[in-house]
Amino acid sequence: MNKKGLLIVISGPSGAGKGxxxxxxxxxxxxxxxxxxxxxxxxxxxxxGKNYYFMTRDQFLDKIAQDDFLEHAEVYGxxxxxxxxxxxxxxxxxxxxxxxxxIQGALVVKDNYPDGVFIFILPPSMEELRNRIINRGxxxxxxxxxxxxxxxxxINYVSKYSYAVVNDTVEVAxxxxxxxxxxxxCRVDRMKENFTYSKEGLIxxxxxx
Amino acid sequence: MNKKGLLIVISGPSGAGKGxxxxxxxxxxxxxxxxxxxxxxxxxxxxxGKNYYFMTRDQFLDKIAQDDFLEHAEVYGxxxxxxxxxxxxxxxxxxxxxxxxxIQGALVVKDNYPDGVFIFILPPSMEELRNRIINRGxxxxxxxxxxxxxxxxxINYVSKYSYAVVNDTVEVAxxxxxxxxxxxxCRVDRMKENFTYSKEGLIxxxxxx
Numbered sequence: 001m002n003k004k005g006l007l008i009v010i011s012g013p014s015g016a017g018k019g020x021x022x023x024x025x026x027x028x029x030x031x032x033x034x035x036x037x038x039x040x041x042x043x044x045x046x047x048x049g050k051n052y053y054f055m056t057r058d059q060f061l062d063k064i065a066q067d068d069f070l071e072h073a074e075v076y077g078x079x080x081x082x083x084x085x086x087x088x089x090x091x092x093x094x095x096x097x098x099x100x101x102x103i104q105g106a107l108v109v110k111d112n113y114p115d116g117v118f119i120f121i122l123p124p125s126m127e128e129l130r131n132r133i134i135n136r137g138x139x140x141x142x143x144x145x146x147x148x149x150x151x152x153x154x155i156n157y158v159s160k161y162s163y164a165v166v167n168d169t170v171e172v173a174x175x176x177x178x179x180x181x182x183x184x185x186c187r188v189d190r191m192k193e194n195f196t197y198s199k200e201g202l203i204x205x206x207x208x209x
Numbered sequence: 210m211n212k213k214g215l216l217i218v219i220s221g222p223s224g225a226g227k228g229x230x231x232x233x234x235x236x237x238x239x240x241x242x243x244x245x246x247x248x249x250x251x252x253x254x255x256x257x258g259k260n261y262y263f264m265t266r267d268q269f270l271d272k273i274a275q276d277d278f279l280e281h282a283e284v285y286g287x288x289x290x291x292x293x294x295x296x297x298x299x300x301x302x303x304x305x306x307x308x309x310x311x312i313q314g315a316l317v318v319k320d321n322y323p324d325g326v327f328i329f330i331l332p333p334s335m336e337e338l339r340n341r342i343i344n345r346g347x348x349x350x351x352x353x354x355x356x357x358x359x360x361x362x363x364i365n366y367v368s369k370y371s372y373a374v375v376n377d378t379v380e381v382a383x384x385x386x387x388x389x390x391x392x393x394x395c396r397v398d399r400m401k402e403n404f405t406y407s408k409e410g411l412i413x414x415x416x417x418x
Contacts, residue, residue, distance in 0.1 A: 183392030
């Protein structure tokens, strides 16, 4: 019933496996995965419009000035952002759009686009995330503790999301995300705009077509 | 993550096809479909505990007095109700429980059990429901109009539900309901109770297991 596409924001702590999940979602034709813009120079094999939209700092700042980013951030001197116009165009064409995005960016998108579906990817287990943090290799117990603390901080943001999907296996996680999309399309509060209202109430006129 | 089962309330206007959908859901082992209690006498082939729990009016009134119904109503002099204790028992055992129930009953359940998943089954199309109403055969235009009006009234209750599933084909509708259940199990607000909290926040301790 809902002709407009859904903005599906896939986010979560580093090491949870967002990237693999989004690659797999991209393979099914139901979704369009947004491509980020960046001012950093292309690495070997990176394709314009596939891996990133590469642009100069001036071009990027122009887009910021035109409010053409859903969110943007500077990381190690390079600007990264999610182009807004293309996303909105795809949503209006009825395509479900996937944004793979870090937690800070996701919260900005949530402020600008509260109708989005915000999904937090959790690592297979807390034990597993702990191991990954340990295996990343930290010399001192202090730095290990710092990594733990930042991991807790990130995990705590799950409470700002509507859904949490544990990435035990990619296939299971992807199927859960597809189920979430089907369910969101069945939500009455999303359908209402597509119903006809009247004094007698919802979809009254449709009986008299 | 959520060990407790979900109470899934399947409701909607007469002629939408709730019954067929619930029969099909029952065939998959994921669900337990609640059996209603009634004071009416069994019809040929009806099995105690399968079609209904048959009881005397006194037994039924005792259960009302013990607050052992999620909802109950009198129809043509017979009492019908949804036994509470069995439903709660199944939910606590982690089973997802299906209630197939009329709109009035569903709204009572919603008051008593807001954590339920309330799904409204819509007929394949407004046109189709209209045809069904016409084909049920009413002599006078007046009585036809009365049926239309009550159908509109029923359909309007969709706004009190979280989800609406159009019963175009039973298989598609059943798969949508299964997706809704998967999605609800991924809802953060349902998971929280299963996380460990601490001053540092969600699932902090789990890192130190």
